[in-house]
Amino acid sequence: MDKAIALQAAEWFFRLQEAEASEADQRACAAWRAADPMHETAWQRAQQVSGMLGGVPGKLAHATLQRSHVESRRNAIKAMALLVVAGGAAWQGSRSEPVRLRLAQYSTRTGELRQIHLADGTLVHLNTSTGINTAINAQQRLIELEMGEVLIQTGKAGSAGHAAYRPLVIATRYGQLQPLGTRFIVRQSADDIRLSVLEGAVAITTREGHQQVIEAGRQTRFNDHVIMPPVALADHADSWTRGVLHVREMRLVDFASELARYRHGVVRCSTEVADIRISGAFQIADTDQVFASLPMMVPVKVSYLTRYWISVNAANAGI
Numbered sequence: 001m002d003k004a005i006a007l008q009a010a011e012w013f014f015r016l017q018e019a020e021a022s023e024a025d026q027r028a029c030a031a032w033r034a035a036d037p038m039h040e041t042a043w044q045r046a047q048q049v050s051g052m053l054g055g056v057p058g059k060l061a062h063a064t065l066q067r068s069h070v071e072s073r074r075n076a077i078k079a080m081a082l083l084v085v086a087g088g089a090a091w092q093g094s095r096s097e098p099v100r101l102r103l104a105q106y107s108t109r110t111g112e113l114r115q116i117h118l119a120d121g122t123l124v125h126l127n128t129s130t131g132i133n134t135a136i137n138a139q140q141r142l143i144e145l146e147m148g149e150v151l152i153q154t155g156k157a158g159s160a161g162h163a164a165y166r167p168l169v170i171a172t173r174y175g176q177l178q179p180l181g182t183r184f185i186v187r188q189s190a191d192d193i194r195l196s197v198l199e200g201a202v203a204i205t206t207r208e209g210h211q212q213v214i215e216a217g218r219q220t221r222f223n224d225h226v227i228m229p230p231v232a233l234a235d236h237a238d239s240w241t242r243g244v245l246h247v248r249e250m251r252l253v254d255f256a257s258e259l260a261r262y263r264h265g266v267v268r269c270s271t272e273v274a275d276i277r278i279s280g281a282f283q284i285a286d287t288d289q290v291f292a293s294l295p296m297m298v299p300v301k302v303s304y305l306t307r308y309w310i311s312v313n314a315a316n317a318g319i
Contacts, residue, residue: 009042104131121155265308
């Protein structure tokens with residue numbers, strides 16, 4: 001598949017998703033498809049890619065027509081073109097989080113934090129490596145969490161016309177959340193969803209139909225099959241929105257894993273020091289500095305194989 005043809009197919013696909021798409025656009029696309037058998041093949045592949053992504057490209061195209069979203073739309077076109085070129089096995093990988101992250105309407109890179117103000121007044125904080133799609137209109141108020149972690153502060157009713165009165169729904173891999181006038185954090189992993197409610201309450205409905213309301217000051221995890229009993233909310237759960245990682249008596253291996261979310265490369269923590277406990281407040285914008293300071297707080301040695309490979313071992317390791 002020629003890359004230029006794949007890019008043209010992706011551009012046609014997104015153009016026809018636009019609300020302003022006309023019959024003339026439809027005819028022009030049909031003429032382009034008929035001009036060359038490879039054009040038609042590329043178009044069919046674009047349709048298949050869209051289907052395997054659950055329709056995300058179409059929704060994304062509709063949501064990114066505003067000038068402020070031109071970059072997101074361009075990235076989505078390029079991502080679809082790559083999948084059209086690759087075909088076959090790449091379509092199977094199109095459900096992978098990295099691909100969905102690139103196709104997301106709003107996203108953050110590794111180590112990046114971002115705030116989004118939605119049309120209904122809802123404020124969304126995106127943590128590192130996070131992607132969301134949104135649909136805020138007269139028919140629905142929807143936020144789809146594709147990957148990562150968000151803090152959501154719901155908008156006030158009436159701030160966006162009739163749409164603001166419709167319930168806000170957050171769709172995740174393992175079910176839906178409906179906030180009840182609230183501020184809360186959702187973190188999606190391969191195994192489950194972690195919900196932390198800072199204010200108000202949030203109703204959970206898993207994909208298998210299990211339901212529970214989580215009140216302010218509580219947090220829980222859930223998947224398709226079960227909602228875990230809520231526990232007390234961790235202190236400073238929202239500190240990452242301010243660029244700070246607050247921990248209290250956290251296992252060192254878990255601390256290293258948290259820091260690894262904000263940097264490229266690999267972080268390894270040896271079993272000899274995994275259970276050492278650490279507390280404090282750390283700037284996530286400079287993880288190199290945090291790792292460099294670890295030997296001053298706990299008995300460990302931090303080694304760099306390269307700048308992208310860090311090992312945390314016992315202080316006397318290798319002696």
